[in-house]
Amino acid sequence: MFRRLPEIETASSTVAFTIDGRPASARAGDSVAAALLANGVTVCRNTPVSGAARGPYCMMGVCFDCLVTIDGTGNRQGCQVRVAPGMAVETQNGKREVER
């Protein structure tokens, strides 16, 4: 669980996006992974191997644990993509579907 430092919460511009269809907000400049954590979402997917839950781990693009579906495209690295207004972020279940 993560929270925003208080002086930032007020000073910054917010970005409206959705997580699994639910409205959410983040700060402009947040990565998708950071935006998920800021919204209390620690689980971003279940693995394709065992189905175990995973969340962001490295936040620098090397571990590939924060994979999510962004605007319909599966397996994107949440920590490497910046959240954008209206973005649809979806958590993932197992293997990517080829049509997504």
Add this chain to the structure above:
Amino acid sequence: MSAQGSKFDFDIAVVGSGPAGLAAAALAASKGASVVLLDEQAEPGGQIYRAVTETPVRDRKVLGPDYWHGAELLGPLRDSGATHWPGTTVWSVARPREDAADGSRPIQIGLSRNGAASMLTVRHVILATGALERPFPIPGWTLPGVLGAGAAQVLLKTSGLVPSGATVMAGSGPLLWLLAWQYLQAGARIDAILDTTPRENWRAALPLLPGFLRSPYLGKGMKLMLDVRRKLTVIGNVTSLRAESGLAGGKGGEGVLKSVVYTRNGTEHRLPADTLLLHHGVIPNLNLANATGCAQRWDEQQRCWRPTTDEWGATSVEGVSLAGDGAGIGGARAAEEAGRLTALDALYRLGRIGREQRDQSAAPFRAALDRALTGRAFLDTLYTPAEAFRVPADDTIVCRCEEVTAGAVREAVRLGCSGPNQAKSFLRCGMGPCQGRLCGPTVTEVIAAERNVSPAEVGYYRLRPPVKPITLAELAALPKTDADIDAVFKH
């Protein structure tokens, strides 16, 4: 003065815009070479100076003066005339087998920018790929809620996010203490720091203490550590760690972190935790160098693989140099100086400066590098993680992508796997999207321990491009020669 009009896109490509890359690109471009700085992130700084241009954490005392030094590297880059391509992923660096007809020796770089892959041709490449956190394989380290301390620091720098709820930090090494100190400045909650520094490391490190006493970081480091120890609960001599899940939140009641179990003086204790931040040092991020074919060696003192380089950062592959932590851990200030030295040598190799000029210009940078590295041996020795945290028990996952346990690796060794490449083909460890970054060092050490030989003898994964995923459509759109097409369609 530029490579325009030739078949070269640039004289020099620098990969990574942390301290080494920023300093190398700025120096090389300021001497008239055409330079492109390629970086995966949207803003320069690497991980150590991540978001230094745009962090929302405006109170400078939170991130501290060492962080803000990074901003000083940006002016020289801007003034140098180097081209900066942020948001650019380098997935391949290769020297074609044959030199060009005019005897020049091109380097081809595969990159991906704005969703499109392309090839860039340069004369020289400087890899400044930095470090990543050393894998910390404990039971439960894959649970949501467990992150690297470095990852948490990225969240602080880029987004002003700090943990809320019960928070435990565990491990050893300077970054752990720095983050704890930054959290203190920011008023974040930390319930406990579990210090895993092995007691016996002090005995080994003590003879190296005189060197450390001359380190420029000694004063700062000590103050920071004392601050943290005074204000936070620090539990030392922790010899085992385990993250445990509960059924909570999320989809279908899957496990997320609920508590941390640790052993101290032979007794097990449990702490409730919503967030566990793990750290026990950093290691070179060597995937690109490895896939480029650069030789690497096992560094016993730093207990990691590092690409082999000479005093100028030159690797075993002609035209490919390495600067900064990607060549062996020395820290941000050392990386900056190494970047400058590497740039000078690249200029010399390209015929832009003479040997004498290179050596003369290098003198102050080399002196500064030596100063920055003073005391490193002490830190490396003191913070060498205990074997239990490098060579985990059978039930611990070592390969996060393919969910392969240490026990499975040991079984493969019993079947006759003598190294990580055969283990990879048997078990798929290292075959997932992270390409062994999070399991490679552990797999080497587990095999070495099981075979009772040194990691150097066991070896490391042999990596191939693409070192970062690109889409099949991107790959399909790359330029192809007639020979390439014939190789596929004609037989």
Add this chain to the structure above:
Amino acid sequence: MTQPSRGGEYDVAVIGGGLVGSALAWGLARSGQKVAMLDEGDIAVRPSRGNFALVWVQGKGLGMAEYAGWTKQSSDDWSGFADLLREQTGLDVAYRRPGGFMPMLSEEDLQARANTMMRLHNQPDMIPYPYEVMDRETLRKELPFIGPDVVGGTYCPLDGHCNSLRLLRTLHKGIGLLGVDYRPNHRVESIEHRDGGFRMATAGGEVRAGKIVLAAGHDSARLAPMVGLSAPVRPQRGHVIVTEKTAPFLHHPTVYVRQTDEGGVMIGDSFEEVGFDTTLQPGVSSAIAQRAIRFFPLLGKLNVVRSWAALRVLTPDGFPIYEESTTAPGAFVATCHSGVTLAANHALTLAPLIAAGGLGDRFKPFSARRFHVPQAA
């Protein structure tokens, strides 16, 4: 593994720990032989770690009907072979035989393919098997994701695929359970035929055996002359690309694209005569990727997570060599570039024959002497 060799006597030493060697070692040990399997180390030229994992029948054997029959036999025995492995080791090598396709991108190619299949089946001594030449619409019923460039293709119900890396692991586990002495880091330097047996000088010490089987892939070319055999094999490079794990969507293997049991899509391949160079060529990978997208456009958005180049072990005519030495009886060579497809034969048919003492007339066509005698006028 690193301990010095005991210098002990074995009934058979199999040289090579890849798919051919380990399938033979498994079959030999099952036939009651005391077997050593000598192998190189972690980094070696290992086609068995780079293959495409098809168990493939259609189109093979034009020019040697015996090879077509040998291939069909292995395909027919594969299911039972996989069952035996599962019962013994508890590991599933994911063998499936849903029938395979060779899709085509031009009418001209489709016609040429149809002719090839017909010529193949018109050979004397050919054991026929079912196949179909399909037009686009028929093909699309089986492979709904084909792109607009696909004009049709050929189909053979005998074709299948498996998880070839798991096959390698399973065979290694199996030979361990059968008591085979596996010796990695035992590259064979020289072989001496003496007193009716064989002495091998290896990187790990001397090994002695009554019989030897050369299953060393490319290295058999070096080893074969030491025992009066010949294995004129050359490396031919092939690039392979693998995507991230994807939910099952491609239910039949094709020659160029197949979805693995683990979900990744494996995409091949190329044919390059470049010696022992396994450097990846971006342009070749790109051509492979482009063709795969023409077959299945929706592959374009998948992420490539790995690619590699491996070296096929090719004889001059592309067919296997199986032979016993006449000057050093008890020395056998087995080499092919279809170590997956032929694994069932190697384990269940060839190994028992070697254990029993000889190959017999059936294998005469596979002798390397076919490369030495002048072509009949």
